[in-house]
Every structure is written in structure tokens, then in C-alpha cells.
Amino acid sequence: MSMVNALPLxxxxPLLGAALALVARRSPRAQVAISLLVLSASLAVAILLMWHTHTxxxxxLWLGAWSEPLGIALVADRLSALMLLVSSFVILTVLVFAIGQGVADGDEDSPLAIYFPTYLVLSAGVSNAFLAGDLFNLFVSFEMLLFASFVLLTLGGSGTRIRAGTTYVIVSMVSSFLFLVAVAGVYAAAGTVNLAQLSVRLPDIDSRVALALQLLLLTVFxxxxxxxxxxxxxxxxxPSASAPVxxxxxxxxxxxxxxxxxxxQFLLFPDSPLEHLIMGAGLVTMLVGILGAVAQPGIKRMLSFTLVSHIGYMLFGIGLATEAGLSAAVFYVAHHITVQTALFLIAGLIERAGGSTIIDRLGGLAAGAPxxxxxxxxxxxxxxxxxxxxxxxxxxxxxxxxxxxxGAAAWLLIIGSVVTSLLTLYAIAKTWSYAFWRPRQEGTEHQTLEMPALTPSWGRLSDAIGAAVVAQRPQTPITPPTKAVPVRRDMPPAMFGGAAAVVAFSIGLSLFAGPLFRYTDAAAEQMITRDSYVQVVLPMEEGR
Known part of the structure; x- marks a missing residue:
């Protein structure tokens, strides 16, 4: 099979896996096997696509029975292939963590029959977004993510999750409406929503119309x-969702x-007049986000604010609009996906170990769980x-x-990035000190953890993965005692191993930063020149 024909896989x-998981809703082990097999295959395809696009x-690939300019195009270049690879790895390892934790074990917190299909739909939406060759298909990807996200956010039906999910859906619906308006405006102005065709036609439309469309798309995204x-x-x-979600x-x-x-930005609006606006948004996002993180008493909310803050670093590189800036931004996106995922998974482990993610209620974890x-x-x-x-x-x-x-804007961003990095270190060090090194306060629960071996046997790992039908939590709730009482709680190997795998991947990005930067340099050059992307999508006479 030609590699081009592998683009839709x-x-x-994941969509086929979601359908099979629904059919197998009465067999938890079958759902686990289907999900792991499908996501492993998707990861393998992503590796092949990254190799092929780089070499x-x-x-x-045009889909449907329409002639090529009107059909649905899936396109892979170095950028989309890298995002596809990193996201496929993260989605697979998080699922392993979820199985180990018992998120999908059919208890009241996460109905088993719907968890796996919804998670697979989420995976399909993410992949489709990275491969979409037109704005409307990108819109469809966001809608798939919206549907899956709302279900996953509200699993368990608690009041907190419902409120958080409702807020998320309202905001997402507003952005979806604006996205539809943008798609309609783009089609009215250029007669197409195909990204490659738009890169050819948008320079010929009125500059004020192009600016309005660019502002609308920037708002949506x-x-x-x-x-x-x-x-x-x-x-x-x-923070209201479960750790894997x-x-x-x-x-x-x-x-x-x-x-x-x-x-x-780089395909449709390469000569954008909004570079300084993007850089300003990056600076404010950095500083406001990290100031919010410093003020948070809980680990999950602190990480949520650092997530917002570090989006500013990516806007830093995008706003510079140079090959070096874009390459650094792409590198930072890949880095941040893995690190932020790892920290939220570990926050789930901390909550399991200490019974809370509020740092004032934690302590002594370094001794109990090195x-x-x-x-x-x-x-x-x-x-x-x-x-x-x-x-x-x-x-x-x-x-x-x-x-x-x-220039002044670039130097302000440089200063802001250094300040943000220092404040990030402060917020992280505060959490590290309180949760791991400070002695646990009197009147709180003291727990000694059984950590899994770092090299568990295949039998133990298989047992952990197959334990989706068995609750990983204690069978009876633990009530806070009036004095410190030792309590033992195991940590499933699949749960610990899923988080460790993401951490190991992030270390791999550090060890192979040189080759990865050469890849992102090539990706940035490809995006700035645009010719190879346009010519592979369009007939040669239209792409020129």
C-alpha cells in the first residue's frame, strides 16, 4: 500500500475502534484490547508518516467522488506529521494510565461503556485536525473534539464537573459559531475553503477583507x-476532570x-500586519498566566495556569514570523505537549498518594514515595x-x-519570557517543597505507598491492563482520622508506567534536541516557502 493511502488511517x-468498542460495551476486556490495539496502530502509522514526509x-490524498479542487483533502507535511506522532504517543500512554487507575472500570465516576468510544473519537478529532487540508474539515475536527471533550469532562455527573463542562461547552459553541462565520466569509471572499487554494487566492482579495478574516480566525483559534x-x-x-482526562x-x-x-498564519497570511498583535498577546498571556499560577493553592489549578502561560512562548515564536522563531515555536509545542501531560498525570498520582492536590494538605511524599x-x-x-x-x-x-x-516588541517578549520562566520555577519549587519535603501536618492522613517495580514482569503488566473491570481504589472510603494513622495504598504498574513513559519521552526530546531542531528547522522552512505544500495539493498549473 502506498504511504499516501495511509493518510486517513x-x-x-480510532473511529472504527469507537464503533467496535460500542458493540463490545458489555465486555470491558474487549474494549481495552480494541482501544489499545487501535491506538498502537495509529502510533505506528504516525511514525511512518513522519519518516515519509521528512524524506x-x-x-x-483527495477523498470523496468530487473533482480534486472540490473534494476533501488530507495533507501531511513535516509539521502535521510531528504533531501527529507526539499526540498519538500521548493519547496511547494516557489510556494505559487510565486503565491502571480504574477510570474505565464502570464505577460511578466514569461509565465504562462510553469512556473508550468517546476517547477514541477524541483521538480521531485530534488526528483529523492535524491532517485537514481545508477550513471546513478543520471545523469538523473541532466539533469532534467538542463532543468528546464534553462527555469526558462530565463523566461521573458531579456538580463540579457539570458546571465546568457547561462552561467549556458554552465557550466552545461560541468559538464554533465564529468559526462557521469565518468559513462562510472566507468562501464568499475567495470561492474556496481549501488551504492550498486560499494561499494562492487570498493575496488577490481586498486587503481590508483579508485582515478581517485573519482577525476572525485568530479569535477562533x-x-x-x-x-x-x-x-x-x-x-x-x-482541574475538575479526572487525571487522565x-x-x-x-x-x-x-x-x-x-x-x-x-x-x-504562515500558509494563508504570510505577510501579516498582525505580527505585533500576536507578540503582544503572547507577552500578556505569559505574564497573566504565570501570575495566576503563583497564587494557586492547588496543584491542578497551578498547572492549568502554567498551561495558559506557556502558550505565550509559542506565540512568541509565531509572532516573530522568521524561520528561526517558527522552528523554536514548533519545538516548544512538541516539548510542552509531553511535559504538561506528564505533570497532570503525576498530579493524579499525588492525589492518590496524599488524598488531595491542595499543597497545604500534603507533605512527606518524598519519604513515602521516592x-x-x-x-x-x-x-x-x-x-x-x-x-x-x-x-x-x-x-x-x-x-x-x-x-x-x-526591536522593542521582541525585547519585551525576551524579558517577559525570562520573568515567566523564573516565576514558573518559583511555583514549581513551592509545590515540590510543600508536597514532598515538608513533614505531613498533624491530623492529616499519613500513607506509605507501595511503588511498583520499574521493570514489572509482563504478567503483572498484563494483569494491570486487564484490571479495567476491577476498581483500583480502596473498597471502603477512608475518613480522615483524628491522629496520624499509617495507611497502605498500592499504585498500579500501568498507572505509574503510563506517567513514567511520558516523562521518558520528554527526556528523549532533551537527549535528541539537536536532531529534533534540525527537523523543526526543515519544517519551518517548508512552511515559510509554502511551495511544496501548495503543489502537492493542487494541480501544477493552479499551484504556480
Whole structure:
């Protein structure tokens, strides 16, 4: 089979898996097997697509019975292939974590029959967004994400989750309406919604109309990416969900918005007059987000605000509109997906270990769970940008790109990025000190954890994965005692291993930062020149 014919597989496989999981709703083990098999296959396809696009250039596949300019185009280039690979890995490992935790075990917190199909639909929506070759297909991707996100956010039906889910849906519906308006406006102005065709036709339309369309698309994608002041919904929505759900949301969903900004900015509006607006939004997003993070008493809310803050780093590189800036932004997106996912998963482990994610209620975890302490320390330092981790490499690359551009806006962003990095380190260090090193306060529950072996046998791992039908939580609720009482609670290998795998992947990005930067440099050059993308989608006579 030609690699071009494999383009739909990252979308079709999860959708087929979702249908099969619904059919197998009475067999939890079958749902687990189907989901793991489908997502593993999607990851394998993503690896092949990344290799092929890097060695042979972009590729496109037209779907449907329409003639090519009117059909549905799926397009993969270096940028989309990298995003597809990182997202496929994160989605698979988070599912393993969820199985280990018992999120999908049919208890009152997450109905089993709907969890796996919805999660697979989410995976299909993410993949479709990265491969979409036209604005309307991108809109369909966002709607798939909206449907799956609402279901996953509200699993369990608690009041907090329903309120958070309702806020999320209202904001998403507003952005969807604006997106439809933008799609209609683009079609009215240019007669097409295909991205490659738009790159050819938009320079010929009235500059004021093009500016209005660009502002509308930036607003839509800014809501999706949680750019200030369109980010107020995120800190209340993500912490209320279960650890696996909040982890995959934090790692991926905002990055789909960032990806859409990158794709439309450099493909449709290469000579944008809004570069300084994007840079200003990046600076404000950095500072407001990190100031919110410093003030938070809970780990999940602190991480939610740092998530908003570090979107500003990506806007930093996008706003510079240079090859070096774009390459650094793409590198930072890949880095941040893995680190933010890892930290939200580890927050779930901390909640399991200490019974809370409020740092004033935690303490002594370093002694009770040294493996968990190490697992938190690595991505925490990575997020703060401590050398030699990928966060440091990405931030240095952004600063270098800003110095090359010069000017007041670039230097303000450089200063803002350094301040944000220092405040991130402060927020992370505060959490580290309170949760892991401070002695646990009197009158709170003291727990000694049984950490899994770092190299569990295949039998133990299989048992953990197959334990989706068995609740991983204690059979009786633990009430806070009047004095410290030792309580033992195991940590399933699949749960610990899923978080450790994401941490290991982030370390791999640090170890292979050089080759990855050469890849992102090539991706940035490809996006700025645009010729290879346009010519692989359109007939040669129209692409020129």
C-alpha cells in the first residue's frame, strides 16, 4: 500500500475502534484490547508518516467522488506529521494510565461503556485536525473534539464537573459559531475553503477583507488555544476532570488551536500586519498566566495556569514570523505537549498518594514515595526551563530568534519570557517543597505507598491492563482520622508506567534536541516557502 493511502488511517482507525468498542460495551476486556490495539496502530502509522514526509516531502490524498479542487483533502507535511506522532504517543500512554487507575472500570465516576468510544473519537478529532487540508474539515475536527471533550469532562455527573463542562461547552459553541462565520466569509471572499487554494487566492482579495478574516480566525483559534483574554474558561474546566482526562486535554487540545494558528498564519497570511498583535498577546498571556499560577493553592489549578502561560512562548515564536522563531515555536509545542501531560498525570498520582492536590494538605511524599518524587521532579524542572532539559533548549532558541529580530516588541517578549520562566520555577519549587519535603501536618492522613517495580514482569503488566473491570481504589472510603494513622495504598504498574513513559519521552526530546531542531528547522522552512505544500495539493498549473 502506498504511504499516501495511509493518510486517513489515524482518523479512520480510532473511529472504527469507537464503533467496535460500542458493540463490545458489555465486555470491558474487549474494549481495552480494541482501544489499545487501535491506538498502537495509529502510533505506528504516525511514525511512518513522519519518516515519509521528512524524506519524500509533503503528501496529499483527495477523498470523496468530487473533482480534486472540490473534494476533501488530507495533507501531511513535516509539521502535521510531528504533531501527529507526539499526540498519538500521548493519547496511547494516557489510556494505559487510565486503565491502571480504574477510570474505565464502570464505577460511578466514569461509565465504562462510553469512556473508550468517546476517547477514541477524541483521538480521531485530534488526528483529523492535524491532517485537514481545508477550513471546513478543520471545523469538523473541532466539533469532534467538542463532543468528546464534553462527555469526558462530565463523566461521573458531579456538580463540579457539570458546571465546568457547561462552561467549556458554552465557550466552545461560541468559538464554533465564529468559526462557521469565518468559513462562510472566507468562501464568499475567495470561492474556496481549501488551504492550498486560499494561499494562492487570498493575496488577490481586498486587503481590508483579508485582515478581517485573519482577525476572525485568530479569535477562533485563540479561544481554542486559551490565549489571554480568551483563557478564563480553562483553569476552571480542566482541574475538575479526572487525571487522565485533564492530562490529555492539557497536553493536546490547546495545541490543536496553536497548530491552527501556525497553519493559517504562515500558509494563508504570510505577510501579516498582525505580527505585533500576536507578540503582544503572547507577552500578556505569559505574564497573566504565570501570575495566576503563583497564587494557586492547588496543584491542578497551578498547572492549568502554567498551561495558559506557556502558550505565550509559542506565540512568541509565531509572532516573530522568521524561520528561526517558527522552528523554536514548533519545538516548544512538541516539548510542552509531553511535559504538561506528564505533570497532570503525576498530579493524579499525588492525589492518590496524599488524598488531595491542595499543597497545604500534603507533605512527606518524598519519604513515602521516592519514585513519585523523582517522577514529578523531572518534568517540573523541564517546565521551568532548567538545563539541560528541552524546556531550556526551546526557550533559549526563542530568545535567540528574538535577538536576531530585535526591536522593542521582541525585547519585551525576551524579558517577559525570562520573568515567566523564573516565576514558573518559583511555583514549581513551592509545590515540590510543600508536597514532598515538608513533614505531613498533624491530623492529616499519613500513607506509605507501595511503588511498583520499574521493570514489572509482563504478567503483572498484563494483569494491570486487564484490571479495567476491577476498581483500583480502596473498597471502603477512608475518613480522615483524628491522629496520624499509617495507611497502605498500592499504585498500579500501568498507572505509574503510563506517567513514567511520558516523562521518558520528554527526556528523549532533551537527549535528541539537536536532531529534533534540525527537523523543526526543515519544517519551518517548508512552511515559510509554502511551495511544496501548495503543489502537492493542487494541480501544477493552479499551484504556480
Amino acid at each position: 489515524p482518523v479512520l482507525l 519524500h516531502g509533503p503528501m496529499a 485563540g479561544i481554542k488555544a486559551a490565549i489571554f483574554p480568551m483563557s478564563a474558561w480553562l483553569p476552571d474546566s480542566y 485533564s492530562a490529555v486535554f492539557a497536553g493536546l487540545l490547546t495545541k490543536v488551536g496553536v497548530y491552527a494558528i501556525i497553519r493559517t 519514585g513519585l518524587a523523582f517522577l514529578f521532579f523531572v518534568p517540573a524542572m523541564n517546565l521551568a526551563g532548567i538545563p539541560p532539559f528541552s524546556g531550556f533548549v526551546g526557550k533559549v532558541a526563542l530568545i535567540q530568534a528574538g535577538v536576531e529580530v530585535g
